[in-house]
Amino acid sequence: MKSDNVTKSDNDLSKVNTGEASVTSARDLARERKRRERARKKQAAEIQFVRTDASLYLHPDRLSQKAGAPKHLLRRMALKELADNGLDAAPTVTLTTIDDDTFVIQDDGPGIDPAKVAMMFSVTRPMMSSKLVRRPTRGMVGNGNRVVAGAAFASGGFLVVESRGARQELSFDRTTGETVVTARTASELNNGTRITIKFGPALPRDPAATMWGDIAIRLAGAAAKPMLTHPDWYSDLAFAELIDAARGTAQDLASLFGVDLRHAADKGVEQGQPEGGQRDIDPDGPASGLTLDLLKKLAPAMPKLIPIPEDTFGGAYKVERIDARVAGATVPAIVQVWSFEQKNRGTGNSVLLLVNRTPAVAHVSVHVGGSSYISGCGMGYISIGTVPKGDYDITIAITTPSIALISDGKTPDLFPFKAGLAESVGSSLRRSHRPKSRGVSIKDAAFEIMEEAYLKASANGTLPANARQVMYAARGYILERTGNGKLNDAYFTQNLLPAFLDENPHLTADWDVVYDARGHMVEPHTDHSLPLGTLQVRQYLQRKSRNESAGLIATSAGFHSTAGPGDRYGAALFIEKEGFEPLLRAARIAERFDLAIMSTKGMSVVAARVMVDRLSSSGLKILVAHDLDISGLDIFGTLGRDGARYRFSSTPDVHRIGLKLRQARSMGLDAEPQAFKGDKSQTAYRLGQHGASRDEIEFLLGGQRIELNAMSSDLFVQWLETELQAHGVEKVIPPAAVVEQHARRVIGLHHLAADIAKLERDAKKYAEAVKLPDDLDDRMRQAFNADPLIPWEEALDRALRGVA
Numbered sequence: 001m002k003s004d005n006v007t008k009s010d011n012d013l014s015k016v017n018t019g020e021a022s023v024t025s026a027r028d029l030a031r032e033r034k035r036r037e038r039a040r041k042k043q044a045a046e047i048q049f050v051r052t053d054a055s056l057y058l059h060p061d062r063l064s065q066k067a068g069a070p071k072h073l074l075r076r077m078a079l080k081e082l083a084d085n086g087l088d089a090a091p092t093v094t095l096t097t098i099d100d101d102t103f104v105i106q107d108d109g110p111g112i113d114p115a116k117v118a119m120m121f122s123v124t125r126p127m128m129s130s131k132l133v134r135r136p137t138r139g140m141v142g143n144g145n146r147v148v149a150g151a152a153f154a155s156g157g158f159l160v161v162e163s164r165g166a167r168q169e170l171s172f173d174r175t176t177g178e179t180v181v182t183a184r185t186a187s188e189l190n191n192g193t194r195i196t197i198k199f200g201p202a203l204p205r206d207p208a209a210t211m212w213g214d215i216a217i218r219l220a221g222a223a224a225k226p227m228l229t230h231p232d233w234y235s236d237l238a239f240a241e242l243i244d245a246a247r248g249t250a251q252d253l254a255s256l257f258g259v260d261l262r263h264a265a266d267k268g269v270e271q272g273q274p275e276g277g278q279r280d281i282d283p284d285g286p287a288s289g290l291t292l293d294l295l296k297k298l299a300p301a302m303p304k305l306i307p308i309p310e311d312t313f314g315g316a317y318k319v320e321r322i323d324a325r326v327a328g329a330t331v332p333a334i335v336q337v338w339s340f341e342q343k344n345r346g347t348g349n350s351v352l353l354l355v356n357r358t359p360a361v362a363h364v365s366v367h368v369g370g371s372s373y374i375s376g377c378g379m380g381y382i383s384i385g386t387v388p389k390g391d392y393d394i395t396i397a398i399t400t401p402s403i404a405l406i407s408d409g410k411t412p413d414l415f416p417f418k419a420g421l422a423e424s425v426g427s428s429l430r431r432s433h434r435p436k437s438r439g440v441s442i443k444d445a446a447f448e449i450m451e452e453a454y455l456k457a458s459a460n461g462t463l464p465a466n467a468r469q470v471m472y473a474a475r476g477y478i479l480e481r482t483g484n485g486k487l488n489d490a491y492f493t494q495n496l497l498p499a500f501l502d503e504n505p506h507l508t509a510d511w512d513v514v515y516d517a518r519g520h521m522v523e524p525h526t527d528h529s530l531p532l533g534t535l536q537v538r539q540y541l542q543r544k545s546r547n548e549s550a551g552l553i554a555t556s557a558g559f560h561s562t563a564g565p566g567d568r569y570g571a572a573l574f575i576e577k578e579g580f581e582p583l584l585r586a587a588r589i590a591e592r593f594d595l596a597i598m599s600t601k602g603m604s605v606v607a608a609r610v611m612v613d614r615l616s617s618s619g620l621k622i623l624v625a626h627d628l629d630i631s632g633l634d635i636f637g638t639l640g641r642d643g644a645r646y647r648f649s650s651t652p653d654v655h656r657i658g659l660k661l662r663q664a665r666s667m668g669l670d671a672e673p674q675a676f677k678g679d680k681s682q683t684a685y686r687l688g689q690h691g692a693s694r695d696e697i698e699f700l701l702g703g704q705r706i707e708l709n710a711m712s713s714d715l716f717v718q719w720l721e722t723e724l725q726a727h728g729v730e731k732v733i734p735p736a737a738v739v740e741q742h743a744r745r746v747i748g749l750h751h752l753a754a755d756i757a758k759l760e761r762d763a764k765k766y767a768e769a770v771k772l773p774d775d776l777d778d779r780m781r782q783a784f785n786a787d788p789l790i791p792w793e794e795a796l797d798r799a800l801r802g803v804a
Helices: 002-046 053-057 063-067 071-089 114-120 144-154 211-218 236-245 250-255 292-298 415-433 442-457 467-482 489-503 534-541 581-586 589-593 606-617 630-639 661-666 680-689 694-701 713-726 736-769 776-786 792-799
Strands: 093-097 102-107 158-163 166-172 179-186 193-198 316-326 329-342 350-355 365-367 370-375 381-387 391-399 519-522 529-531 571-575 595-600 621-625 654-658
Touching: 053 063, 053 144, 063 071, 063 144, 071 093, 071 102, 071 144, 071 193, 071 211, 093 211, 114 158, 114 166, 114 179, 144 158, 144 166, 144 193, 316 415, 329 415, 370 415, 381 415, 391 415, 415 680, 442 467, 442 489, 467 489, 519 606, 529 534, 534 606, 571 606, 571 713, 581 589, 581 595, 581 713, 589 595, 589 713, 595 606, 606 621, 606 630, 621 630, 621 713, 630 654, 630 680, 630 694, 654 713, 661 694, 680 694, 776 792
Parallel strands: 350 391, 571 595, 571 621, 621 654
Antiparallel strands: 093 102, 102 193, 158 166, 158 193, 166 179, 316 329, 329 391, 365 370, 370 381, 519 529, 519 595
């Protein structure tokens, strides 16, 4: 029994132990399952999915992210990109539809190197673009060929590129994504490029596939003359980015700015312009050797933007020329708007946005009815004033050398251009709602007769023609054509004629239109007063430089002979009013500071800007004194900026000395009311562009102003002297070579003084003894007949030759 009990006990223990083992095993399994579950979660969390940028181009559902267009418009986008590329290379491009899926784009440009075709249309290549070069070319990102290749390959289609006698069929490697040549044969096309694109079924068909490309081709033509970039369009950061991306020589890059480094060292330095500077760049060295300062010294005049012709689109038209701040630099821009009201349509407004003569795939909305606004593309909501409710077709065109992007899909940032957009869009819409019922407008008639009128006024282009002479030559035709009884001469000379010159740059390139003087400039010490008219300024700037070989006696009154800035004056003061001249003369401001003083009646005229351009390029500061009002700040802001009638050769060194609000308050000057009219937001933006402070903007928009005349004479002189000193204006000491040259003349004159006095006495005694000829009048008439341009003194001199 005992053994049986033992056995039973052992069995029970065994069962217990087996049960415990089972429990332990279940727990271990649970722990293991838990551990493995945690490991799987951790592994899933650590997995990284890598997708190359190129893969976005090769998937029909992702290509939109890079192209900037929705999937159903990708065919349209690809054809536009091909048209843009062709138009940037050649003046003539054709876009032909073969069938619903096949299209051909051909240009007459220089063609493409066959060895580079596959790389050019490869989505895997690194970004290679000239878009860092700021000039008004089509396209904004530089990925056009990658979009084209992606649209063809991702849809299941292909590309065929023919150029320079070679025909290459392109597809892509599905493993690497690289573009490959699947067939290569000869082509009869030796000049230009022909590209055939076949879209596959993965991209939906588009019944208007060629629309954007057709618009781009319709707008063919250069957007600037010449089609160069300019150093003033770059900030230091933007230029550094350009240098870092440049692949080529210093001359290659300089050529884009119109600069020939090989001849830069041979350029003469104009009188008064400081010599020296970095001109020893090796033209064949790397582009990194170029500096922005050097290009600013050597670059030619800033290219002139060319607007799209007004008659390109129908409807009410408005154009604005503005300066915009883009990526740290000020660039010019032309904003054009055409509007047409669709009666009883009920579908809302449609907006077509063009950037540098090609459609931009971006959403811009115009909301009308009462207080209206424009929005989209980074603008927020910009007021365009009051526009009657209606359905409008609106075309907006912006021409500019630089425009920033706010998305990967090429959406342009229009915020810097909002002032021009607000004015032009609002004005165009209001005009389209009130179409003119009469026939030919004054502008239409003037533009019809302008060329004939100029040729008549200028003796077929052989002589300069005053703007008013052109007006009189055109007036009869304009009045008869329009049925009007009178023509406003100021409207013609200040608006219509400049607009015609601006919109017809090729036709009018050689026109010599001059304007009457509306101000003057006085040199210190010489009392030379120059009327600021076109011809007078031209003659002043064309005067011959100092004659170093002139005789000693030719140095009159001990003065060194000058021809403008540099040796006689070292800065120029521009005052918006002409009434301060007697006070400035009495205080001897010009002589004490070696300062030229300019003034005009109201806004600066073209002649004044020409003078500012020349003086500033010679190294002189231009200091501006103006009333503290909106007109005064406009005068300052426009004096040194490009406009429709004049473009500066380089950025002028213009400084605002006042009147500023803090100055006026420190002097205790009283403000006076001035009614404000206009759009406050646009005016505030414009004043800010001119350099007005926030306090000044609030002061002026609040309906107040302070004139320079609010200062007493002694306070004005004290204020002006303080500002001149603060801006470093001081007496002029010419370059050492000029001082030495004149010093030797002075010493020579001192040496000759005694001899000259004796010679003068002997000469007078000799002259008194000579008998004058009886026919002296007849001899003078003969001299006049031989040369009617000479004065009577010269005729007398010729008549007396041989007498003694």
